[in-house]
Amino acid sequence: MKRILIADDHEAVRSGLRAVLQQRVDWEVVAEADDGSKAVAAAIECRPHVAIVDFSMPRMTGVEVARRIRDHPLQTEVLIFTVHNSGLLAQQAFQAGARAFLVKSDANKLLLAAVDSLLVHKPFCTRSCVNELDVGSRADMDRNQGLTPREQVVVKLVAEGYSNKGISAILDLSVKTTEAHRAAAMRKLDVNSTAGLVRYAVRARLVEA
Known part of the structure; x- marks a missing residue:
């Protein structure tokens, strides 16, 4: 199974x-999660063959x-599932x-494949x-602004309303390290406020508007 x-x-x-x-009798959904932290914990506990994971989660x-x-x-093989048809996200x-990277509008016809x-x-x-993976999307690349993956996660959590202390707890970092990631992101994005980070997070599709 x-x-x-x-x-x-x-x-x-x-x-x-x-x-x-459930169309496949030899497949079983062994766990579900409604945020990213729970998804990681469920994967570690249940050791699934495949994890289908939404790109934008709390x-x-x-x-x-x-x-x-x-x-x-x-x-565990991971499939990223998203509403955003973006080569950069892929x-x-x-x-x-x-x-694997699958746009949600394709799920009915392509999920099983x-x-x-x-x-x-x-x-x-x-x-x-596929073509965007080869040639790139200039607009999406501009939105990335050179942020590291960890900086993007910190910005996402800021946009979701978490404090530096809360972000540190979620990511298992010291508050000082979280503050350094936040400051680096603000410098790269040329913003000087939380509102600026939130605007970037919405534009870059790290959070839903």
């Missing part, structure tokens, strides 16, 4: 995914979830250790993003 984890902060989306996955992005799973010897996902690919350790990407 192939074990699958679903992580998305919307119950309706998780329900829809379960319905599609507390931790899907890309950070993929990175955390990669850093554990779980042998590139970030693959760099973090995910092996994507999971099939992951179960034999082959990559899968929404077709419309």
Whole structure:
């Protein structure tokens, strides 16, 4: 039996995914999570063959979830699932250790194929993003502004309303290190306020507007 984890902060989306996955009698959804931290914990506990992870979740992005799973010897393949049809996001996902990237509008026709690919350790990407992976998206690259993945996570959590202390607890960092990441992000983005970080997070699709 192939074990699958679903992580998305919307119950309706998780329900829809379960319905599609249940078409395969030898697949079982062994765990669900509604934020990134819970997704990592569930992956460590249940050791699924495949984790289907939403790109935009509370507390931790899907890309950070993929990175955390990669850093554990779980042998779990990660599929990043998103509403955003973006080559840059796909590139970030693959760099973090995910092996599949699927736009939610393609789920009904491509989800089973994507999971099939992951179960034999082959990559899968929404077709419309393949060309962007090769040539890049200038607008999306501009939005990235050279932030490291950790800086992007810190900005996301700032935009979600977490304090430096709260961010430190979530990411298991010292408050001083969190402050350094936050300051570096503000310098790179040329902003001088929390509002500026929030505006960037919305533009870069780290959080939902």
